[in-house]
Amino acid sequence: MRMEDTICALSTAPGMGAIAVIRLSGKETYPVINRIFRGYSKRHQLEGSKEYQSVLGSIYDEDQLVDEVMLTLFKGPQSYTGEDVIEIACHGSTYIQERILRLLNKEGIRLADPGEYTLRAFINGKMDLSQAEAVADLISSENQASHQIALQHLRGGISKEIRELRAELIDFVSLIELELDFSEEDVEFADRSKFLELLHRIQAVLNSLISSYDTGNAIKSGVPVAIVGAPNAGKSTLLNTLLKDDKAIVTEIAGTTRDAIEDEIQINGISYRFIDTAGIRETDDMVESIGIRRTYEKVEQSDLVLFLFAADRLQEPSGWQALKEEYQSIKEKAQDRKFLFLINKQEMLPTLRTEEEQYLNSLKPLFLSAKAKEGIQELQDKIGSFYRWGDLAASQNIITNVRHLDALKKSLDQVQVVMDNLEAGISGDLLSIDIRTALSELGSIIGEVDVDKDILGNIFGKFCIGK
Amino acid sequence: MRMEDTICALSTAPGMGAIAVIRLSGKETYPVINRIFRGYSKRHQLEGSKEYQSVLGSIYDEDQLVDEVMLTLFKGPQSYTGEDVIEIACHGSTYIQERILRLLNKEGIRLADPGEYTLRAFINGKMDLSQAEAVADLISSENQASHQIALQHLRGGISKEIRELRAELIDFVSLIELELDFSEEDVEFADRSKFLELLHRIQAVLNSLISSYDTGNAIKSGVPVAIVGAPNAGKSTLLNTLLKDDKAIVTEIAGTTRDAIEDEIQINGISYRFIDTAGIRETDDMVESIGIRRTYEKVEQSDLVLFLFAADRLQEPSGWQALKEEYQSIKEKAQDRKFLFLINKQEMLPTLRTEEEQYLNSLKPLFLSAKAKEGIQELQDKIGSFYRWGDLAASQNIITNVRHLDALKKSLDQVQVVMDNLEAGISGDLLSIDIRTALSELGSIIGEVDVDKDILGNIFGKFCIGK
Numbered sequence: 001m002r003m004e005d006t007i008c009a010l011s012t013a014p015g016m017g018a019i020a021v022i023r024l025s026g027k028e029t030y031p032v033i034n035r036i037f038r039g040y041s042k043r044h045q046l047e048g049s050k051e052y053q054s055v056l057g058s059i060y061d062e063d064q065l066v067d068e069v070m071l072t073l074f075k076g077p078q079s080y081t082g083e084d085v086i087e088i089a090c091h092g093s094t095y096i097q098e099r100i101l102r103l104l105n106k107e108g109i110r111l112a113d114p115g116e117y118t119l120r121a122f123i124n125g126k127m128d129l130s131q132a133e134a135v136a137d138l139i140s141s142e143n144q145a146s147h148q149i150a151l152q153h154l155r156g157g158i159s160k161e162i163r164e165l166r167a168e169l170i171d172f173v174s175l176i177e178l179e180l181d182f183s184e185e186d187v188e189f190a191d192r193s194k195f196l197e198l199l200h201r202i203q204a205v206l207n208s209l210i211s212s213y214d215t216g217n218a219i220k221s222g223v224p225v226a227i228v229g230a231p232n233a234g235k236s237t238l239l240n241t242l243l244k245d246d247k248a249i250v251t252e253i254a255g256t257t258r259d260a261i262e263d264e265i266q267i268n269g270i271s272y273r274f275i276d277t278a279g280i281r282e283t284d285d286m287v288e289s290i291g292i293r294r295t296y297e298k299v300e301q302s303d304l305v306l307f308l309f310a311a312d313r314l315q316e317p318s319g320w321q322a323l324k325e326e327y328q329s330i331k332e333k334a335q336d337r338k339f340l341f342l343i344n345k346q347e348m349l350p351t352l353r354t355e356e357e358q359y360l361n362s363l364k365p366l367f368l369s370a371k372a373k374e375g376i377q378e379l380q381d382k383i384g385s386f387y388r389w390g391d392l393a394a395s396q397n398i399i400t401n402v403r404h405l406d407a408l409k410k411s412l413d414q415v416q417v418v419m420d421n422l423e424a425g426i427s428g429d430l431l432s433i434d435i436r437t438a439l440s441e442l443g444s445i446i447g448e449v450d451v452d453k454d455i456l457g458n459i460f461g462k463f464c465i466g467k
Numbered sequence: 468m469r470m471e472d473t474i475c476a477l478s479t480a481p482g483m484g485a486i487a488v489i490r491l492s493g494k495e496t497y498p499v500i501n502r503i504f505r506g507y508s509k510r511h512q513l514e515g516s517k518e519y520q521s522v523l524g525s526i527y528d529e530d531q532l533v534d535e536v537m538l539t540l541f542k543g544p545q546s547y548t549g550e551d552v553i554e555i556a557c558h559g560s561t562y563i564q565e566r567i568l569r570l571l572n573k574e575g576i577r578l579a580d581p582g583e584y585t586l587r588a589f590i591n592g593k594m595d596l597s598q599a600e601a602v603a604d605l606i607s608s609e610n611q612a613s614h615q616i617a618l619q620h621l622r623g624g625i626s627k628e629i630r631e632l633r634a635e636l637i638d639f640v641s642l643i644e645l646e647l648d649f650s651e652e653d654v655e656f657a658d659r660s661k662f663l664e665l666l667h668r669i670q671a672v673l674n675s676l677i678s679s680y681d682t683g684n685a686i687k688s689g690v691p692v693a694i695v696g697a698p699n700a701g702k703s704t705l706l707n708t709l710l711k712d713d714k715a716i717v718t719e720i721a722g723t724t725r726d727a728i729e730d731e732i733q734i735n736g737i738s739y740r741f742i743d744t745a746g747i748r749e750t751d752d753m754v755e756s757i758g759i760r761r762t763y764e765k766v767e768q769s770d771l772v773l774f775l776f777a778a779d780r781l782q783e784p785s786g787w788q789a790l791k792e793e794y795q796s797i798k799e800k801a802q803d804r805k806f807l808f809l810i811n812k813q814e815m816l817p818t819l820r821t822e823e824e825q826y827l828n829s830l831k832p833l834f835l836s837a838k839a840k841e842g843i844q845e846l847q848d849k850i851g852s853f854y855r856w857g858d859l860a861a862s863q864n865i866i867t868n869v870r871h872l873d874a875l876k877k878s879l880d881q882v883q884v885v886m887d888n889l890e891a892g893i894s895g896d897l898l899s900i901d902i903r904t905a906l907s908e909l910g911s912i913i914g915e916v917d918v919d920k921d922i923l924g925n926i927f928g929k930f931c932i933g934k
Contacts, residue, residue: 012487013559017480018584018606018934019488021556044519054513054519054539065618068607072539073520087556089488092480092931093608117485139485151532178760350871464559467485 001077003123006032007112008104010097011466017092021276023466024098024109025117029084032107036060037071051075059088061103067096073098081117113462119456122447127307128159129447129459137220144269145219145389149398158209158397158404159446165202166442172198173435176428199419205413209399216400218303219389222264222271226298228330229308230322234344238308238370239263239274242380259315267384275301296333304386305330311367312348320356327363338386342367348376403459407441414438468794470590473499474579475571477564478933484559489567490933491576492584499574503527504538506651518542526555528570529575534563548584549591566820582930586923589914595626596914596926600868603930604687611736612686616865623710625676625864625871626913633909634670639665640902643895659889666886673879675867682869689731689738693765695797696775697789701811705775705837706730706741708849732849742768765798771805771853772797778834779815787823794830805853813841870926874908881905 005278006026010318012019024033030046037266038059039045049055053073059066070089079085090096113119115136122132134153141147152158175190227235263277275298299305307330313319331339342347343360352360366382368375368465389398399405443449473493479486491500497513504510506524516522520540526533537556555561568578580586582603589599601620608614619625636890642657694702709732712822730744740764766772774797780786799804810816810827813834819827833849835842858866885901910916 009485009535011485011559012479012481013484015480015482016606018476018490018931019480020479021486021488023485042528051522052523054521056519063613065622067618068621070539074535089554090601092934093606093614095608095610095614095801096605099614138563139483139560142562144562147560147562147566148531151534154535155532159596168595464483464485467559 002110002151003120006109007114007116008100008101008109009117009466011087011166012092014094016094020092020097022088022090022097022104023085023112023117024104025079025081025083025085025112025120026109027084028107028109029086032104032109033071033086033331035107036066036094036103037069046071046073049073049435051078054202059090059100059103061099061106066099066103067091077124077126080126082126083120092201110227112465113460114465115460117467118463119460127154129451130155130159130162130332130401130404130445131156131332132404132447133459133467137400139464139467140285140316143222143266143271146400148269149216149219149389149400152397153400158399161205161397162442163204163448166439166448168198169202169439170444173432176432176435179428180432196419196422199415199422203412203419204414205325206408206415210405210408210412212396212398213400213402213405215387215389216398217402218387218399219270219398222273223304223381223387224275225272225304225306226275226295226302227306227308228295228298229344230310230313233308233310234370235308238306238342238344238368239277239446241370241373241376242274248264252329267380268388270384270387270389272304272383292329295330299330299333299337302337304340304383305334306342307334307342308342308344309341311345311350313358314352315348317348320359340379340382343367346371347372403455404445407445411438411441421465468578470587473576474583475568475576475577476933477568478554478583479559481561483561486556487559487564487565489555489557489571490552490579490584491555491571491588491623492546492550492552492579493576494551495574495576496553499576500538500553501554502574503533503570504536513538513540516540518545526557526567526570526575528566533566533570534558536672544591544593547593548587549593550587552668564767564772580927581932582927582934584934585930586927589759594621596625597626597629597868598623598917599914600926602934603926604867606931606934610686610689610733610738613867616683616686616856620867625866627908628676628864629776629912630857630915632672633906633915635665636669636902636906636909640906641757643899643902646895647899650794663886663889666882666889669821670879670882670886673767673875673882675863677872677875677879679863679865680867680869680872682854682856683865684869685854686737686865687710687867689768690741690771690854691742691743692739692771692773692850693762693769694773694775695762695765696811697777697793699839700775700777702775705773705809705811705835706744708837708840708843709741735855737854738850739771739850759796762797762846766797766800768803769804771807771850773809774798775809775811778810778812778817778831779814781819781823782815782817787826807846807849809846811837812836814839856921870922871912874912878905878908881908886933896910 005027006024006028008022008024010020011023012021013461033048036059037046038060039055044055044057054069055071057071058068058144067090069091072087072089074080074085074087076083076085088100104110115132118127118132118135121127122129127135131154135151137146137150138154141150148425172190172195179190180189195395215276227239229235243263257280257422263274265272265274270380274296307327309323309373313322327341341363343365346369366375368379370376399408414434414437418431418438421431421434440449444455471493473491475489475491478490479488501513503526504513504524505527506522511522511524513522515612517820518541522540523535525535533721534557536558539554539556541547541552541554543550543552555567556566572578582599585594585599585602588594589596594602601617604617605621608617617903628913639657639662646655646657651752694706696702710730730740730741732741743761746923772796776790776793781787794808808830810832813836816834833842833846835846837843881901881904885898885905888898888901907916911918911922
């Protein structure tokens with residue numbers, strides 16, 4: 001991984017801006033800057049300047065002025081990476097960015113790999129692995145919920161929880177291994193019933209973390225939503241009403257181009273992505289069999305199904321038959337997905353007979369009119385109630401990372417093995433091995449055990465350049 | 468212009484990056500940051516920190532953590548704008564950028580208009596108007612030449628020259644106006660012959676600056692190049708060869724997306740833009756009359772015309788006739804544009820008779836083969852020789868700004884008026900008015916006279932946000 005190299009990269013977003021920031025890290029940082037930078041005045045010299053200080057001056061490529069810049073100085077280990085770091089704030093033309101990076105290359109500083117600054121921070125003990133992952137999550141956060149959870153992880157919320165579990169397990173395994181040293185005397189330092197108690201507690205924590213993943217993943221990636229229903233149910237109108245309502249809320253902040261994500265809305269800080277909106281927006285004159293197949297595909301990709309039915313169809317007896325069939329086939333396909341039954345065009349609902357009313361109520365419908373924008377707020381509230389991250393986030397840690405999920409599941413399995421073996425009265429040395437496997441899985445989340453190089457590469461390879 | 472407001476804006480390029488920088492300027496900068504920022508430790512507090520210092524800490528919206536950030540502090544007047552300035556380096560998610568800007572808005576800091584920081588720098592006397600314009604040029608510079616000239620202007624090259632001319636003119640006008648006070652005594656404080664000498668010198672300087680505009684504009688905007696010629700002359704092949712050759716030179720710097728500008732090449736730091744490449748790349752089966760009209764349009768838009776003729780056509784007598792006609796009509800249309808006559812497919816040139824050779828040489832052709840990539844370097848050298856900004860930039864200031872060109876031309880006209888009137892023996896008070904008009908035109912370039920608000924709005928409105 002060439003940790004000895006000094007590295008540089010553009011840390012701000014690519015493209016033209018008023019300013020751009022190029023970050024250097026490594027032991028050649030100061031010597032190289034010393035060669036190419038001339039401070040404006042006595043006050044603005046590299047030499048004699050303290051860390052966390054900014055100095056103004058010019059960067060030269062031999063005798064040619066490249067740009068007037070501001071440097072901010074950090075000395076290792078009091079820096080992001082733990083190494084010597086300098087940040088160059090230059091004018092934000094893409095030409096200048098490129099020119100400075102090229103000059104740094106010429107001076108022997110290589111371009112950083114994606115995530116390499118954070119990798120170095122991890123390796124130098126400035127943060128643990130789950131915190132490093134949280135940095136990437138924070139940078140890519142696009143809504144309030146994912147942002148808050150990334151911040152929680154960055155601040156070490158989940159790391160602390162896992163570290164505590166591990167500490168208790170390590171205490172136990174130490175006692176068990178101590179017994180092995182005294183095996184001839186047949187003593188038990190480790191209280192088996194207390195150990196079982198601990199294992200139950202660990203099980204509970206792991207289960208709670210694992211079950212937080214569904215919400216966590218929904219928060220991080222957005223909840224995929226399928227709007228399904230027969231032609232003319234009003235799918236397209238509902239979609240547009242939901243989208244328009246959301247866009248109206250978005251405050252326009254000039255200068256930030258938070259790309260308006262098409263076909264996505266935010267409710268209580270969570271993103272909901274609508275699936276196959278192109279299909280919805282097409283005219284509905286497709287052959288019915290294709291319609292059904294598409295509907296099923298959409299339901300399969302979704303986490304939340306909105307089944308829409310037009311109230312006017314209930315004016316005919318055949319409509320009731322159709323409702324029954326559509327509802328059953330979609331509900332069956334939806335399995336245990338979150339599911340909402342929506343009756344659209346509510347103003348066209350006929351007067352219901354008692355048994356009709358009873359049947360309809362048994363399906364727990366939400367009445368609305370997508371066109372008249374009635375019942376939309378209720379629909380949003382209902383959707384929002386499925387994913388209440390706020391309560392959850394306040395009471396426990398939420399995991400959002402599939403690598404963590406994997407490690408937690410493996411730990412849980414291993415804890416089960418330990419419990420089974422404990423009850424079967426297995427010998428201490430075998431027990432110790434099982435516990436150590438669980439410890440290792442837990443440790444991999446925060447990087448306290450040696451993590452495979454490929455895994456590190458995979459984690460940091462997903463970062464953007466310059467972090 | 469609401470100069471009393473405190474302003475904020477994203478100063479780095481829009482979009483997601485590892486970090487983003489938000490800049491604040493104005494008297495509420497410190498009070499607001501004091502309210503929303505909590506330093507990490509005793510060392511990282513706003514209070515007690517000096518200018519040019521960085522402090523680490525967190526930004527809170529009421530009790531909710533928004534981000535962990537680094538502030539860099541500047542106290543007016545030692546700042547870019549001359550006001551109190553703080554730069555917030557936050558994590559580069561678009562969500563966070565927006566969140567912080569919204570929080571600042573809530574605290575009463577409004578979003579900056581484009582160029583408003585630089586406008587304030589100008590108004591507070593941190594730079595003159597032509598330097599402010601150079602900031603915008605620097606940020607948008609895309610090649611070496613435009614970058615160097617913007618830097619030259621930013622460093623006050625042209626300002627100095629104009630300021631000196633004005634100072635001399637002001638000396639003279641003062642003397643002339645002094646005469647008016649003593650008008651009854653009929654004295655002449657201002658030596659008329661010396662004055663004429665000065666006016667000649669000013670004329671020379673203005674002429675030289677005005678004539679530098681063509682090169683300056685070519686440097687700033689790129690030279691528009693027309694490749695013209697009959698179907699099958701090899702226009703498309705030549706274009707591709709030139710483009711491919713250029714792209715091969717471009718060093719790939721990961722993380723910067725200097726958008727590969729399609730259909731543009733760089734020679735000696737100057738950009739050359741090819742006109743109507745879509746037309747070139749189309750199949751050439753269009754009706755001939757349309758072809759001719761298109762050719763003429765392209766020539767009209769261009770500054771440099773490359774007329775391409777396929778050597779194999781010269782194997783037939785009719786080819787010679789065609790060459791004569793095409794050459795004449797295009798050369799005529801090209802008028803005094805820069806013009807190169809290229810004979811493509813040189814390997815297919817027949818053996819020439821003496822008079823043929825003489826005729827051909829009289830047209831000063833460059834022989835090449837676009838397909839075999841022969842003669843391409845010579846062509847590039849030839850093109851490069853038309854616009855030698857390097858020599859020019861070393862020996863004099865180059866103007867690139869049409870506003871400056873305008874003011875210089877008006878000054879020149881006014882100087883001529885003064886000279887004519889001087890020779891006609893006009894009275895001192897009228898002379899003084901003419902000189903003051905010239906002074907005002909010159910002063911408008913550097914903003915030393917009151918510049919119209921609309922003009923200021925026009926200048927700074929072209930800036931990107933955050934500068």
